[in-house]
Amino acid sequence: MVAHKIAVIAGDGIGKEVVPEGIRVLEAAGRRFGIELSFDEKDWGCERLAAKGRMLPEDGLETIAGHDAIFLGAVGWPSVPDHVSLWGLLIPIRRRFDQYVNLRPVRLFEGVPCPLAGRKPGDIDFWIVRENCEGEYSEIGGRLYAGTEQEMVTQESVFTRFGVDRVLRYAFELAASRDAKHLTSATKSNGIIHTMPFWDERVKAMAERYPGVKIDQYHIDILTAHFVRFPDRFDVVVGSNLFGDILSDLGPAVTGTIGIAPSANLNPEGTHPSMFEPVHGSAPDIAGQGIANPIGQIWSGAMMLDHLGHKEAAAAIVGAIERVLASGRSLTRDMGGSASTVELGKAIESEL
Ligand code: NAD
Ligand code: IPM
Ligand code: MN
Numbered sequence: 257m258v259a260h261k262i263a264v265i266a267g268d269g270i271g272k273e274v275v276p277e278g279i280r281v282l283e284a285a286g287r288r289f290g291i292e293l294s295f296d297e298k299d300w301g302c303e304r305l306a307a308k309g310r311m312l313p314e315d316g317l318e319t320i321a322g323h324d325a326i327f328l329g330a331v332g333w334p335s336v337p338d339h340v341s342l343w344g345l346l347i348p349i350r351r352r353f354d355q356y357v358n359l360r361p362v363r364l365f366e367g368v369p370c371p372l373a374g375r376k377p378g379d380i381d382f383w384i385v386r387e388n389c390e391g392e393y394s395e396i397g398g399r400l401y402a403g404t405e406q407e408m409v410t411q412e413s414v415f416t417r418f419g420v421d422r423v424l425r426y427a428f429e430l431a432a433s434r435d436a437k438h439l440t441s442a443t444k445s446n447g448i449i450h451t452m453p454f455w456d457e458r459v460k461a462m463a464e465r466y467p468g469v470k471i472d473q474y475h476i477d478i479l480t481a482h483f484v485r486f487p488d489r490f491d492v493v494v495g496s497n498l499f500g501d502i503l504s505d506l507g508p509a510v511t512g513t514i515g516i517a518p519s520a521n522l523n524p525e526g527t528h529p530s531m532f533e534p535v536h537g538s539a540p541d542i543a544g545q546g547i548a549n550p551i552g553q554i555w556s557g558a559m560m561l562d563h564l565g566h567k568e569a570a571a572a573i574v575g576a577i578e579r580v581l582a583s584g585r586s587l588t589r590d591m592g593g594s595a596s597t598v599e600l601g602k603a604i605e606s607e608l
Pocket of ligand 2: 501
């Protein structure tokens with residue numbers, strides 16, 4: 257049996273607390289399903305930046321380019337400006353490894369208190385497909401006349417036909433594979449007059465190839481309102497880098513807590529390693545207390561096993577999460593309980 261080589265970047269803040277729980281459950285799944293995993297731990301993050309002047313070594317990404325996947329906690333700490341830490345580590349990984357799909361499920365679980373009245377498990381169950389390598393996240397722009405009354409900054413968005421079409425194709429394929437076959441596109445072509453009309457055009461062109469998929473599109477402003485009022489209406493939602501980012505915090509929030517939300521930064525062709533990480537960040541407000549919810553990390557581990565071809569093991573982890581949540585035991589504070597990160601991690605391990 258060939259071992260899967262996984263680069264592990266716990267990163268900053270609660271990343272260091274939830275990653276060990278993710279590994280605990282991955283190792284348990286490995287034992288049960290006979291999957292060999294080897295973990296290559298990297299100390300990359302804000303502490304390394306302070307000590308050595310870089311978030312990661314100069315050749316860091318090349319040292320993991322041949323790995324099978326990357327398992328990441330969170331990046332960012334208040335001592336470092338966020339654009340410095342994130343453009344120093346997370347965003348370069350997504351780009352170097354062409355992880356152009358950021359796949360983020362949204363599900364309401366039995367046992368997790370939902371902030372919306374009258375919603376029950378099963379009502380909310382959809383996928384967000386976020387473009388992950390271009391769009392509003394760009395280095396093009398700059399500052400002029402700094403410190404004067406005329407000071408101005410610009411920030412360009414970049415939408416290429418290649419980049420938009422490939423993420424749309426992924427989203428249409430995903431929608432076509434599901435029962436509801438329903439794709440919602442996030443746009444803002446009423447206010448943003450170049451990129452968003454182009455996005456809509458490409459959606460329309462791609463739709464011709466998928467006659468079985470029902471499509472709708474909403475401007476991002478009303479779409480956020482619909483996420484709260486009618487989350488049961490969504491099946492697959494596709495959005496640009498920034499819109500997808502915003503929607504993928506809102507989605508989990510309407511299902512109770514962002515602490516459970518996972519993500520897969522996918523290079524679907526498998527030319528490069530894909531990366532699996534929770535949607536949330538380093539949570540400086542609760543870091544060091546041992547109370548962070550590890551489910552976003554653990555579920556990300558399940559997505560990683562799924563990506564590596566171990567469907568049964570991935571489903572078993574999700575099943576264990578479901579049963580522990582439904583039991584109401586070992587819930588962390590964000591879900592109304594009082595369990596620690598480690599207690600919840602261990603409960604999922606033993607359920608598995
Ligand atoms: P955050 O996700 O870190 O925290 C937002 C809120 O949610 C906080 O109140 C936090 O306590 C809570 N929360 C988050 N995860 C939780 C968990 N697992 N269990 C319980 N509560 C949880 O977002 P932020 O405060 O905007 O960002 C903090 C830092 O993290 C910043 O440096 C930011 O840039 C970075 N960040 C990194 C990533 C990433 O690495 N992918 C993602 C988002 C934010
Ligand atoms: C996420 C995060 C990142 C993003 C930040 C930290 C750069 O919010 O993964 O959702 O915007 O992509
Ligand atoms: Mn985000």
